[in-house]
Amino acid sequence: MENNFSQKNFSNISVKKIRKRDGRIDEFDPKRIYNAIEKAMRATKRYDKETLDKILDYILNIIENKYDGNSIPSVEEIQDIVELTLVKFDLYEVAKAYITYRKEKENIRKEKINLLGSFYEEEVAKKYSLNSIRLMVNRYLLKDEKLQILEGPKQMFERVAALIVIPDILYDERIYDKSGKQDIKPKEELNLEEGEIGLKKQGNSYKLKWNKYHLERMKYLYDYLNERGHMKISWSEFIKRLNNGDFDQYYENYLKYFDLMASKKFMPNSPTLFNAGARLGQLSACFVLDIDDDMASIMKSATDAAMIFKSGGGIGINYSKLRPEGDVVGSTGGIASGPISFMKIIDTVTDVVKQGGKRRGANMGIIESWHPDIMKFVHAKEKEGVLENFNISVMFDSNFWNYLAENKPYPLLNPRLLRKHNIKFPDEQGFDIDKVDKEVIVNYIDPKQLLSEISYVAWEKADPGCLFMDNINKRNMQYKYRGPIRATNPCGEQPLYPYESCNLGSINLYAMIEFKDGKAEFNWDKYIETIRWSYRFLDNVIDMNKYPLKEIEESSKAVRRVGLGYMGLADALFALKIPYSSEEGYRLLMKITEYLTYYSMEESIYRAKERGVFPKYNETSYKDGEMPVDGYYHKELWNLDWEKIRNEILENGIRNVEVTSIAPTGSISMLVETSSGIEPAYSLVYEKRVTAGNYFYVDIEFERQLKEKGLYKEEILKQISDNGGSLYNIDSIPDDLKAIFITALDLPWWDHIRAQAVAQIWITTSISKTINMPSWATSEDIYLAYLFAYKVGCKGITIYRDGSKSVQVYYAPAEATKSRFKDYFRLIREGKIENKTISILKSFKIDLPKWYTEMNIGDIKINLEIRKLELNNNNNFNDNISTDNCPVCKSVRLKHEGGCITCLDCGWSECILA
The missing domain is CATH 1.10.1200 (Non-ribosomal Peptide Synthetase Peptidyl Carrier Protein; Chain A)
Incomplete structure (x- = not known):
């Protein structure tokens, strides 16, 4: 390098x-x-x-x-x-x-x-x-019925790129009319017997040759555009011109899409790698379904979920419309079983439908804080084996926070009676209880007790998470016309309306690092160019996608939502020698994210000029001059000319309702060998066990700098591995390395949340981020973390306390993480890491946990007065404390990240997004 x-x-x-x-x-x-x-x-x-x-x-x-x-x-x-x-x-x-x-x-x-x-x-x-x-061999490359691979890495990327370039050809102005005023051409059949079709003919073959699945999607897009009056020529004339080489210039676009992946600059979400140019053809990871309070809707949701799981996607459903357990069922005179019982139906469907031959599906189950069954929901996953295919989250509206602040009893509302009295469900603007029929109120709850109970159960079992409806909808460009978004995809980074989907992809920030005279620099020009082509890639996915349901296709194409994000942040910061949680680190994180959204939106405006705005554009606040990111409303934060973007949208519109999202990238980041998503590094060194023996897996940038300093020795690697992959509290490691190479469990929860909040300022949708806490953290920590995350503008929060899931097969010993925290705070006090998060906490009147004061005045003496979860007391970081194994390679080295379980050895992930 x-x-x-x-x-x-x-x-x-x-x-x-x-x-x-x-x-x-x-x-x-x-x-x-x-x-x-x-x-x-x-x-x-x-x-x-x-x-x-x-x-x-x-x-x-x-x-x-x-x-x-x-x-x-x-x-x-x-x-x-x-x-x-x-x-x-x-x-x-x-x-x-x-x-x-x-x-x-x-x-x-x-x-x-x-x-x-x-x-x-x-x-x-x-x-x-x-x-x-x-x-790739275990997970991504196409295989035959005998599980023999049918392609290599190069062919996989060629297969994907060959599909993604097709819309560029069909939207060519020579054959495409943006206004949609063309006569509809007679429908023709796709004849796959006519011979090869491709780009750049050489002799009797092509440099790019489409297979039958590529051509089926090409024909589908042609027909879709033709039916809407966009095509200037017939299908047969198009094929004739294609064979004559009229569109051969798009071979260069194909090479660009190929290079994005082959050179590790960008990867789409896993379903695109699995299915592009293949039989299933379903390219999206994220879906949200609706469910109404009647059996027909419930069973339809189960059927729709099965189709999505089969195609390779995961779903989110808000179950708050369902009447509570014990409520009357007017049609039969019976008693309602409640929303959790119907969640179990979807859970069973998930178990029996294997996703595209790859793995089980993933779900997000949501209930809003006012629902009478909220306490049952909070405790729904406490028992092992229940709702195993679900992440669950409580969604709070602003009404809840007002009651919490005023210390007033919080009303629980029957959704059946809300409908009976034609009362709108509570939304992010609150709910005036004095103006509604008191019949709808079935009970009251202490809001502090509810949040405390959620905090404890999340401490114990890592579920539920929290979603903040007002933060989700604050910059929702469709809110005025469609009301609030009330659900997200399984990992929470995509708030979606019912039957919407999103196509995700991530730029590798570490690939933007270049070394000149031994010094790392972030290549901003390369980053901008990568953003432009990555956005184009994802926008084309919308047109090439083979959606699992007609409703999903219609809803998705109506808004053309894409979610471009990044991975490799931690490694990029390592290379630049900037601490993840330093003021400089937060400034760079904000700038990187601002560039991501700015240039994605700029490209979306260009696409709107060429291809047209998304169909529901006139039903959004874009036409009113509003913008989808908080950063626009804080000019003091601008590095770029956002007024130019706003004015261009008012003049030309925009192609996509939203453009950026930061997803968990477990498997695709392992594919390109970089850190996951927005997360800090999980472990700098860990011991990998294989049949032939053991060896140390070392973070790529940490290895480079160790070798540069002449410290790359097996005894040092073992020391770090035995310390949970952290440098902290190892005396032989110099402070300059400790200040840079920070891992997830070295950081207090408030610095995790701050990183998420800083990035959220410039992200149009949301962010999947794990707020890691050590095993000795208390439920008070989680309670305070919820308050902080809400107040700093996060749209949701997922907290994971080390050791709180039985599937986790190793965790950092308590004494080790206490010592690591102490070392981290020492570096801050000594000015080796500039960090002001504590002052931000205090400005929001968020209390600091008791252990922080004790840790900073002397030896660590933490007495935890909390209900205890039985954990294995063996302090060996690498010991197996579970019989759970990776289903692909049988490894026991699994980690929890972004609401998903990921194998550190082969990259298998429980999460369909990874």
């Missing part, structure tokens, strides 16, 4: 080609020799640029004299020359490191070939680690 290669002119070298191990002839690049030697020198603390330049000159002279342009050297021959040269320069340790590196590379190459077989293609496979290739 270093960029110290001498800019000499090597054009006069007669050796221009090299023979690869598989026999292919490639360009000879001296920079590769330079980089390999540099790595070996740095690993042995013998790096010296002047010496390195001399070594390279010597090696190139030997190559020039030996081959003289008359023959082509092999990779092995070049490597032999390098080894001998290092010995000649008396660099024996460097030579040994180079030989070891060479052997490791050879072993990795052989295992990749073993995994990929005839699909091994070095130009793509070499960009991906062995772990990434294993993950």
Whole structure:
């Protein structure tokens, strides 16, 4: 990753080609020799640029004299020359490191070939680690009925890119009329027997060749546009022009989409990788269904859920419309069983429908705080084995917070009686109880007791989470016309109306880091360009998607919602040597997120000019000059000209109702080997156990900096691994590394929440973020965290206390995390991390937990006066305390993140979004 290669002119070298191990002839690049030697020198603390330049000159002279342009050297021959040269320069340790590196590379190459077989293609496979290739084979690559792979990494990305480029062609102004004033052309059949169809014909074939699933979606989009008067030519004329090469310029777009994925700059959500250009064709991760208080609607929701699970998606449902348990059923004179019983129906459906051959589905179950069954809902998952396929969340409206602030009894309302009296359900603007029929009030509850009970159960079982209706709808551009959004997808980062879906994708921020003279820089131009193409990719997904239900297709296309986010934040901050929770870190996080939404919206405006606004545009507040992000209303935070964006929307409209969202990225971030979503690193080092033995998995940027400092030694890695992957409270680790390499359980909950809130200022939808707490945190911590998250503008919050789920097979020992916290606060006090979150807490009149005061005045002495959850008391971080295993690789190394369980070894995730 270093960029110290001498800019000499090597054009006069007669050796221009090299023979690869598989026999292919490639360009000879001296920079590769330079980089390999540099790595070996740095690993042995013998790096010296002047010496390195001399070594390279010597090696190139030997190559020039030996081959003289008359023959082509092999990779092995070049490597032999390098080894001998290092010995000649008396660099024996460097030579040994180079030989070891060479052997490791050879072993990795052989295992990749073993995994990929005839699909091994070095130009793509070499960009991906062995772990990434294993993950692709286990999860992403298409397989036949005998589970033999049908494609390699390159073919997978080609398959996806070949689908995504199709809308660019059909929206070409030569054949597409944005106004929709064309005569509808007669319907024609798709003839798959006519031969190959593609772009860039070469002889009798094409550089891009579509399969039958690509062509089916192409024909579907053509017919969809034609039926709406957009197409200027018939289908057969279009195919004729396509075959004549009239649209071959879009091959460059195809290459752009391919490169986004192949170069690790961007990945779409998993269903797109699974299903693009394949039989299922369903590309979305997120869906929300509706459910009304009658049996027909309940059973329809179950059927719709089954279709979504089968296609590879997850769902969210708000169950608040259902009458409470024990209420009357007028049609039969019976007694209602309540919303939780109907959640169990969806839970059973989830169990029996395997998603697209990949895994079980995922659900978000929501009940609003005013529902009479709220306490039953809060405790619904306390018993093991109940609602296992659900994340659950309580949704609060602003009415609740007013009652809490005023310490007044909070009314519980019967949804059946609200409908009977034609009273609107409470929304984010509150509920005037004095103006409604008192019959609808079935009980009162102490709001503090309710929040305390939620806090305790979340402390004990990691569910429920909380959703804040007024924050969700504060900048909802559809609220004036459609009322509030009342549900989210399974991980909470996509608030959606019923039957809407969202297509997610994430930019790898670590791929935006470039090294110049050994110093890391964030390439903003590269980031902007990646945002533009990633947005285009996701907008095209809407047109290419094979939706599981007609209602979902209609609702999704009516607003064209996309959710572009990012991953690799922690690794990017590591490289830049900026602490995650520092003031500088929060400023950079805000700027990165502002750029993400600004340039996504700018591209969406360009798309609106070319292709038209989303159909429901005139039913939104965009036309009134409102904007979907809080940051617009705080000009002091601007780095970019947001007035320009607003004015362009008023003039030209916008293509998508919302454009950005930060999702959990468990599997796709493992694919590109970077940190997940907006999260801090979970662990810098952990011991990975395989059949052949154990080895340490090290965060990619941490490994680079350890080697740079000459600290990359097995005894240090073991020390960090035994400390839960954290540097804190390890005396041998220097403070400058501790200040930079912060992990999730090094941070107090308020810094997690602040990171989420800072990013939320510029995100149009929402954010999936795990607020990690150590095992010794109290229910008071969770209560205070809810208050803080609400007051700083988060749209929801998911808290995970270490060890609170039985599926978690390892957790950090209490004493270790207490010591880590103490070390973290020491760095803040000593000015090595600039952090002002405590003052923000105080400004919102949020109390600090008792342990904070005790921890900062002396030795840690924390007595927890709370109900206790029985946990394994073994302090060995790596010990197995559960019989649960990964269903793919059988590993017991599972972690909880973003409301999902993820395998650290193979990348399997319980979450369909990952």
